[in-house]
Amino acid sequence: MSARALSQHLCLLLQYPVVIATIFISGFGGSFQYGFSLSVMTSPSAFIKQLLNQTCVERYNLLLEEWQVSVIWSCTISIFCIGGLVGSLVVTSLNTRFGRKRCLLLNNFVAIFGAVLMVLSQTARSFEMIMVGRLVYGISAGVGILAHTRYLIECAPTKLRGMVGVSVATFVAAGKFSGQLLGIRELLGTEKNWHWLLGFNGFTALFQLLTLPFLPESPSFLLLERGDRKACETALKRLWGDKDFSKVVGEMLREKAAMQGVRDHSVLELFQNPTIRWQLLTIIATFISLQFCGINAVYFYCFDVFRAAGIDEDKLPYAALGTGLCEMLFSVVCFMMIESIGKMALLFSGCVGMCTALILLIVSLFLQNHASWMPYCSMVFIFIFIFFFSSGPAATIVPLPGEILTQPFKSAGYTLGCIINWAGLFVLGMGFPILAENIGNFCFIIFPVVCILCGLHIKCNVPETKNRTILEITAEFERMHSKASKKQSTEGDHGGITIHETKL
Template sequence: MEEKERGLAPAAPVQKARLQPTLVLATLSAAFGSAFQYGYNIAVVNTPHKVLKSFYNETYVERHGTPMGARLTLLLWSCTVSMFPLGGLLGSLVVGLMVDKCGRKGTLLVNSVFAIIPAVLMGVSKVAKAFELIIFSRVLLGVCAGISYSALPMYLGELAPKHLRGMLGTMTEVFVIVGVFLAQIFSLQAILGNPTGMELQINYYADTIYTAAGVAATHSQDVSVGAGVVNVVMTVVSAGIVELLGRRLLLLIGYGICGSACLVLTLALLFQGELSYLGVICVFAYIAGHSIGPSPIPSVVRTEIFLQSSRPAVLTVDGAVHWLTNFLVGLVFPSVQEAIGPYCFIIFAGICLLTAVYIYMVIPETKGQTFVEINRVFAKRNGLEFLPEKKEEITEAGPHMRATPARETPF
């Protein structure tokens, strides 16, 4: 009726384009060059920590003639681990400026500098007998991850046609998980989880930019690898069904599973002990739930619910919150766990419940909608008049609008 009053004829329905090889290649190259590194370096120093600590101690003995004390060893190791999220925070604070000045693609290309330099530094650290190079490299790798965390979802979300945006948007997390999983495999003692293998990994990392050493194990390496398999499989499943079931439902299912797993895990730890089968099942259930919704879907939603003009600033704030909370959880959780024991998981269950309620009450389904249409929904909910910028109307006009109807990407 509104269209008739304006004298506008409805546009012909837009035919959905298939996933073209050019778009696949663009996605793979962008994700391998950013999210894959992020995932690998999340876990780069955990399993082979004894090898690295031994290298630190040997270097210290050569310099000072005495072995490194336990307190100094712990301090240096804490710095090695914590420098990564610190670098991630720094990266998240500059990504908004970078995408405005260099564009999305340009930012991803410039970000390669923060992968190449630490690769070279790690590669020469053993020859130079300088563990400081490893610690400094962790800062630069964190910057690389911080920029990737925000720039890649932005690039893929804006590159993809609306009916493929969910699937391509989840590729950020898919490649993060694949990077973590490969680190798990390489860190097995029979492969590269030993001093010789560590040296090979560092040299290989210097050559390929993407490689290093290991990943954390919750109970044992076998359990850790099994958890990695679950993580990869469920994340890929989520990417495959996100356009079928939608973002909102997957988030609700995922947080529901995570919250339930935390509650049951609390009971398992209270009544069956740390290594009970039920406890291990809960850990796997939590990973599965997290991989279905909370892990891959937010990278899609946070791109979709903001217009292009606001996206850099929003993702800068989002990235800063992401890395700060990572740091705080790592800092506070051991003390909380020591203070209240298994009951600490009830806190996480409560957070999952509150998040699910918020999603149910506030977040609309964004599947198959343009960015302009999504923002119009939010404006209507808040009783506001929606006035997008002209460039937003031109590039994302829906089929009900006369102004240059949105065309599917030729990819």
């Protein structure tokens, strides 16, 4: 990637100030809340467990044992995933009925309700309010991350779609980092203020609620689903400036003509349609890798690695803060360079890089007690892994269904991806600590396998999406795999051809 190409894409983005505003406003009420909810529970965990014990003593005169506290705590963490799965299942109908923008606006009320429960939980001395609040936050995140992604992709010019899509991952990373940062004891990670920390999502939702009404609705939604060409052209002018959009509208109309009389398909119909088999396999493979690439396991182990490197116990939260900061910074770097490199190239290199970093991390963890400098190697491998994750899967996978599926299948594709994501997060959250306790450092072994399998699938079966329309990408999928089918057919008939030529 040349500095000149990077400069050109940044200058191109600066020509669309309303698109930039859309990135920030939709991001804080969308994927930011998902990232924040993933990291925010670590810092106040001791205070929340204390509230749980106090509540049981006051109500039932019962002091919970340590294993009982652990079970309830695990349920509190995991119920977020249950809510996310529910949100993912209802967001498709909400997007279709209300539109992308209004869906995001309505979702803010859900997040604010969850925040109110969190803030009042300490005063009410109710641990149950935290659990319900986590469930509500999960529903909000399940709706928000999907509606945010689809709204951004449909508002971005084709040449900037990859760059804009990466911002979804950037705001997830920003949310994680913000949860870590606000959770330190100098800010909100105290016994007095932890409930305000848990309720912070309400402030980001309120910000979006006040600012999003000034932005236009998705032009694609207005034309393809509402059939309102005038409103579509008005939205395009607000987003992209006063230019000639006849080519863009023409492409949308061709897509509309192709889907004339075709409704939005369900997830089941997505599986049943043979014409999009490779797109379906791509969504399944990439979203599985998003959770099972090892990123959550690396975060789970980073405290042990930093502790072995000699970092004081009271400094560990600040060292972990560095991992969140790195993920956010690397995501910003990817945001700037993705249009020059290409999404599939980044995803492939990210998978290969993560696989290599994980193998080296496994070796360094195994040898950690054999050399005094080995923990520092482990720290380096953790940061290398985070770099490849931020520039690969995190940056490219979430927007992928909207880029490789035509309009009737987009909703089902996003829904399937989110179901896999939330189910994977739930399984990993419940199962990985048990796995780590029983097999130690070797619990990482499955993750390099997932990374390399996903990388090979991308390399062999998925075309580049950079600067291509949906119809062009669909045609490229057909070309790649019809060519493969013809080759297999030719190889299957090769013996008969040879005999025939010999007779001649």
